[in-house]
Amino acid sequence: MTVQKTSSGLYEDYKAKMRKVADVRNAMSVLGWDQETYLPEKGASFRGQQLTTLSSIAHELFSEDALGDILKELSSRSDLNAVQQKNVALSLEDYEKNRKYPAAFVAELSTATNAAYHAWIRARKENNFDVFEPLLANMVELKKQEAEILGYKGHPYDALLNEYEKGADVQMLDKIFSGVKESLLPILQKIALQEVPDKQFLHRHFPKDQQWQFGLNLLKDMGYDFKAGRQDISEHPFTTSFSPQDVRVTTRIDEQDLGNMTWSCIHEGGHALYEQGLPVEEYGLPSGEAASLGIHESQSRLWENNLGRSLTFWQYHYGNLQATFRSSLLAVPIQDFYRAINLVQPSLIRTEADELTYHFHVMIRYEIEKGLIGGTLQTKDLREIWNQYYREYLQQEVPDDLRGVLQDIHWSHGSFGYFPTYSLGSFYAAQLYTSAQKQVPGLENAIADGKYGPLLEWLRENIHQYGRFYTSNELCEKVTGEKLEFKYFLDYAKKKFGGIYQL
Amino acid sequence: MTVQKTSSGLYEDYKAKMRKVADVRNAMSVLGWDQETYLPEKGASFRGQQLTTLSSIAHELFSEDALGDILKELSSRSDLNAVQQKNVALSLEDYEKNRKYPAAFVAELSTATNAAYHAWIRARKENNFDVFEPLLANMVELKKQEAEILGYKGHPYDALLNEYEKGADVQMLDKIFSGVKESLLPILQKIALQEVPDKQFLHRHFPKDQQWQFGLNLLKDMGYDFKAGRQDISEHPFTTSFSPQDVRVTTRIDEQDLGNMTWSCIHEGGHALYEQGLPVEEYGLPSGEAASLGIHESQSRLWENNLGRSLTFWQYHYGNLQATFRSSLLAVPIQDFYRAINLVQPSLIRTEADELTYHFHVMIRYEIEKGLIGGTLQTKDLREIWNQYYREYLQQEVPDDLRGVLQDIHWSHGSFGYFPTYSLGSFYAAQLYTSAQKQVPGLENAIADGKYGPLLEWLRENIHQYGRFYTSNELCEKVTGEKLEFKYFLDYAKKKFGGIYQL
Secondary structure, rough: OOOOHHHHHHHHHHHHHOOOOOHHHHHHHHHHHHHOOOHHHHHHHHEEEEEEEEHHHHHHHOOHHHHHHHHHHHHOOOOOOOOHHHHHHHHHHHHHHHHHHHHHHHHHHHHHHHHHHHHHHOOOOOOOHHHHHHHHHHHHHHHHHHHHOOOOOOOHHHHHHEEEEEOOOOHHHHHHHHHHHHHHHHHHHHHOOOOOOOOOHHHOOHHHHHHHHHHHHHHHHOOHHHHHHHHHEEEOOOOEEOOOOEEEEEEEEEEOOOOHHHHHHHHHHHHHHHHHOOHHHHHHHHHHOOOOOHHHHHHEEEEEEHHHOOOHHHHHHHHHHHHHHHHOOOOOOHHHHHHHOOOOOOOOOOHHHHOOOOOHHHHHHHHHHHHHOOOOOOHHHHOOOHHHHHHHHHHOOOOOOOOOOOOOOHHHHOOOOOOHHHHHHHHHHHHHHHHHHHHOOOOHHHOOOOOHHHHHHHHHHOOOHHHOOOOHHHHHHHHHOOOOHHHHHHHHHHHHHHHHHHH | OOHHHHHHHHHHHHHHHHHHHHHHHHHHHHHHHHHHHOHHHHHHHHHHHHHHHHHHHHHHHHHHHHHHHHHHHOOOOOOOHHHHHHHHHHHHHHHHHHOOOOOHHHHHHHHHHHHHHHHHHHHHHOOHHHHHHHHHHHHHHHHHHHHHHHOOOOOHHHHHHHHHOOOOOHHHHHHHHHHHHHHHHHHHHHHHOOOOOOHHHHHHHOOOOOOOOOHEEEHHHHOHHHOOEEEEEEEOOOEEEEEOOOEEEEEEEEOHHHHHHHHHHHHHHHHHHHHHHOOOOOOOOOOHOOOOOOHHHHHHHHHHHHHHHOHHHHHHHHHHHHHOHHHOOOOOHHHHHHOOOOOOOOOOOHOOOOOOOOHHHHHHHHHHHHHHHHHOOOOHHHHHHHHHHHHHHHHHOOOOOOOOOOOOHHHHHHHOOOOOOHHHHHHHHHHOOOHHHHHHHOOHHHHHHOOOOHHHHHHHHHHHHHHHOOOHHHHHHHOOOOOOHHHHHHHHHHHHHHHHOOO
């Protein structure tokens, strides 16, 4: 039947099926958003069941034989345009990957994930990794199996990495992280010799309503479209998208910590601008999706750090911030503020780490995941390994599991291969921003005037509009002329922190 | 295959399939709730598409051959308990009704509804029924066809009525509404001769935050469980349920109108208490669903009117209300307040009508729907008929279509047969409440003390727990000893308004 149809007719069928899958997945995102923002306590159990049902429906729809037939037939047609061809190729790749998973394995993984998550919660309550360890061991075994199911050329961990960052592998990451070790460690050591800037004033009293309003204004200034999104409060800030026309962010507000809200707004705003910039007419298709987690993170971190922790950015906004929180900030000069928001200091908790030490947190997790999946590390030794790494790279004595090996949710979710995308995000951000600075005339002046239109336009044109058409590295090369190179981040770090700490 | 299974095994299969359908429908309710509360402007179009997709999935799941096979096999088994038997019988009835609709008809109806809705919006903008009329004519034609598809014994309108109120028919409603005409009209005529009580003080300034808090307190007092629900703001108040553990209400606040928020909270609270009282373990099955729209409305109106506009109720709450809105109410005696909130006065708009004249609004719509579906009325004459009825029964000259035939959304949605359930709700409420007053010892005293536990317990035990096990009339007879009788409402009205107006 598919053979007799015109390519454009078949492509429409493909689009309709993909949009149906997207509708179900986006409905799940709505339910997920509600779960984190407004769900009443007792609603959690049925909500979980409803999400499971939708997830299995999405899986069934995306595994339909009919979809496979259309995709295979379309792959053999020569009269599709480049975007159509790429969409079909990517969807077929996704489809075939999806079909590789035996139903029994999917069920086992789902049960194991549920058990591991609850064990992690329990282990955190008891502040004892041993409670989580056997479940984690089981999870690692399943993830090794998953790597075999998916297939890989070099290291089995490559298969898992590819789920989050297509094209990334151990070879690439080893190179990147040796850059981190070799070049960042000396900088950190020099900084450690300097006086620690004061940041106590960031922990004075910052009333909730004013913080909320200041955050909304930042988002508005960035170009976030409130007619195609909204901000709400949740325990952990996140961005979620139901279509490019409805991209929502959340934040949290701590009246004793201005930074919590401020940079979560800018960070999530960066994610959201990417989602709002994806092509509306490609809804449901790969070309309407983000390129990768690393590129997504590059957008949030470019806004949060390269822009949002720069002196130029705050030269425009600081007066307003002082006017909003007079009693807390009026006596604080901008230079002190700038040093405080860029304080570099090794610490125990990844999510609270500064721009530089952050990557050691990620590197440690990367080394551990690689070892676990490669079979050279065992979960039973994990506490010890973790604490050893923190001593070695961050000079931190880990006092307990809560502030150590139990701090992240990711492994309990079975997310192995996710952490590296955080660092890749920062490194892509530095490289992309360097290009933007070269390519956008008057960028620095615009930013000094609080105008981000030129930057956003550049991001839209060079990154957002392409969806998944290019892989991270293809995109990076197209925009910057090179594949990902750590040196751009290093240059950025040297310049910025060299200035702050007079290294 | 189904033949070899045990009945309990088969029943589990049935349950699993029904719960899957319920999960999808409840996901739709979450998306619908979000649409009315938090959806950003541009998100509407994709949201509509997502809802359509989920709706078609729910329809497919509920039309599966496999479900029909299980239901038919289970119907022939003799070893199910009474609840199981009833569930199977009701689901089979729903299933067969669902399968009666030809796919082409469903598509046509969906397109026509969409067109009619948008024409209604346009017609309202232009304040001109003629813009809506041709689309409405088409809708009526389709509804006549639907009546034929569904089948009926007496009047074709019976088939549509049954969609909202199983067992209701033209014969029953004619009798009820002749009661309205014969007995309520003389009361209204007597009231019209009395002095109109002052209600201007209800339109003084009532600050938003205090209204919001007062409404939340009312809900809490009623026994609404905030751990299994929440209140938000929407343009039109409504109740929606995602499971008995997550039943949400909305309200609206007008700072110039205390009544808007107050009785919408109590009304929606009544609906919500019903949904929160449905048996959790019967989720997805008929025994876990409300009996009918009429019974649902009986719950909201019992709380809103029989209780929430009674002197006893306000004798407890009025002090608090005065303390909350000192400048507006401190000088207003409770008797004046009580008369104001029970003011009877014919008007043009159904949703703003008082407890008595309301039923004339419904009767008019009932007569029109019956005529349209029966073929004795034509949409082209509708403006004239409408205005004529309002002159006859409510002594109102309709000044324009907005305040006339275009005021309700229902027909644009294709909801023919829905309006009568509003009046049935009031009449069931009066009859049920009369029984509660007889059966619950000390009910009046408890209410005077602001304690609604005994009433709620009685409703839970006599109504909520049964779900759809009984039809409205079966339930009414079981609880009150009689089928629905208009006289209970009449007695209530005579006593209450006779007192207020000294008739």
